[in-house]
Amino acid sequence: MFSKILIANRGEIACRVIRTCRRLGIRTVAVYSEADADAQHVRQADEAYPIGGPRPAESYLRGDAILEVAKRSGAQAIHPGYGFLSENADFAEAVENAGIAFIGPKAASMRKMGSKAGAKDLMMAAGVPVVPGYTGEDQSPNVLSREAARIGFPLMIKAAHGGGGKGMRIVHRLDEFIAQLESCQREASNAFGRDRVLLERYVQAPRHIEIQVFGDAHGNALHLNERECSAQRRYQKVLEESPSVFLTPELRAAMGEAAVKAAHAIDYVNAGTVEFIVDPGGAFYFMEINTRLQVEHPVTELTTGLDLVEWQLRVAAGDALPIVQQQVPQHGHAIEVRLYAEDPEAGFLPGSGRLEKLVLPTPSPQVRIDSGVVQGDIVSIFYDPMIAKLIVWDQDRPTALARLRDALSQCEIVGPKSNIEFLERLVRHPSVVEGSIDTGYLDRHLDEFMPAHAVDPSLLLAAATATLLMQEAVAREAAALSSDHSSPWAIADGWRLGHAGRRPLAFLHRGEELGLVAHGADGEYSIESADGIHAVTGARLRAGELSLRLESQARRFLVRIDSHRVSVHDGDKRLDLVLVSAYRPKNASVSGNDGRIVAPMPGRVVMIKAKPGQAVAAGQELLVIEAMKMELAIKSPRDGVVAELRAAAGDFVEADAVLATLEPQ
Structure with missing residues (x-):
């Protein structure tokens, strides 16, 4: 086995390889770009070396720079991860020529798969079914x-x-x-x-099913069962699972046998994936071989109990495969989804920015998190915007789906927009629940998976109740610290002589202000909203869970709340709101009357719509900031002239930061 390995990649796959190497007592060497100097894979590796600028072509695609680091650090092998140089035959060959082991297939095997046409002819000759x-x-x-x-x-x-x-x-x-x-x-x-x-x-309504294969340098090859990847958007996988509900035992055996034939046909060594397309009648056809470890490999690991990265290392070191085909285990059901910094409502536009808040489920035998970032890290504009892979396992598919829904409900991402709500709707959709989704379904019916724009009234009332309870808790704590614990000035229930006073609340949702008025205290409230007056009774907030009765119906919500925002989840839907002062003027953004225009909340400036010296009218948009998954227009409070702009597009600003100043015309 190797004593030191260089990882020619970044993000979650680099961290994944580091974990396995640490368990095996292998030292790790990381490489990083200028943009990744503080990245997690750099912090977790035993050594790390800079290799160039932020763009991939300036760093992670520079095989010469990576080889130089390998030689300088004394690394005996290079793990390419996936993406970047992982399927580059020239790089694999250069690594071998330098006397360093490449943890992947031989360059010759990659070249045989480099052309789809050539690969198809090769598979036909090997007896692997191909599409006419x-x-x-x-x-x-x-x-x-x-x-x-x-x-x-x-x-x-x-x-x-x-x-x-x-x-x-x-x-x-x-x-x-x-x-x-x-x-x-x-x-x-x-x-x-x-x-x-x-x-x-063109195979209509097809399923996309791939088979994980492994080969060694001793002529052995086997498969580690299938993964179904039929939930796709524009040919990009969205959800992966194992085993497939579509396959019969006979079809599974036939596809596994064909995958092993494909591996033998190109003298395959190390981890690879043979991808098939399957028609509704069960006829399957070879598509391609991905000559690397796949992003979705965790679902195979959770259903087999095998560490595929460890297998990669041992095979690259010359070991034979540790088991034969008949010994490959399969137990339970695993599902993977990927949390991305992207905006589904804007065509899944990739996002970037600082992860102001990142809450993910606690890892357990049933829940696995593979991530290359932590709270406070920046999702860079230069690389794939994946934040984390969320993988769940359980004894059967319905239970695994329920576990996945619960795990997603525990996720919270503040900073760049994310696809969490999209994934939550995906894993509840009948086509996924019933296991009937084909590769084109998402593109044909994408609107069915988009987050709802309308605010659910029960979620809004829960958010208001949680805010009231938090305000009261803060007031009680302040009163406890004061010299006069019974001071009426420390009471936050809005009490007035003879009645409970009016307590206005205001939230921002997708840039729109939502106003409510509450009466009452201590978990017993009457809350007025646009659709009427609602009774909330028996409200209690403990350890992130809100229990209450809405119009006498008992409900439970997951809640996350701080001084800036509140998020509530009823187990099916979520609502994220920004807390704002109920007494501020609409679209107010001036601090006092000194002409300063300030940020009403922390966020990222996404657009500048004015310039110094420009005359502006009251209500005219000057800047747009993005926060809490929404954009908010910052408007001029009066007629005037822009004297100064103190922010630029892309800047991150704190609440009350001065964005611009106005002077009289």
């Missing part, structure tokens, strides 16, 4: 049109090189073919430098 199509070298439009007519419609045009969903077109009629072909070729040329395409019959 055309992979020939003659790429003239006439030949491709003739082959398309022979294959039949619908069909898919695919770039012969590359991946990630780029260079793919679905064609439904022959008269659409040439236009779609030219579009696909242009995209392939721009993305991969080559415009060669292949044609395949």
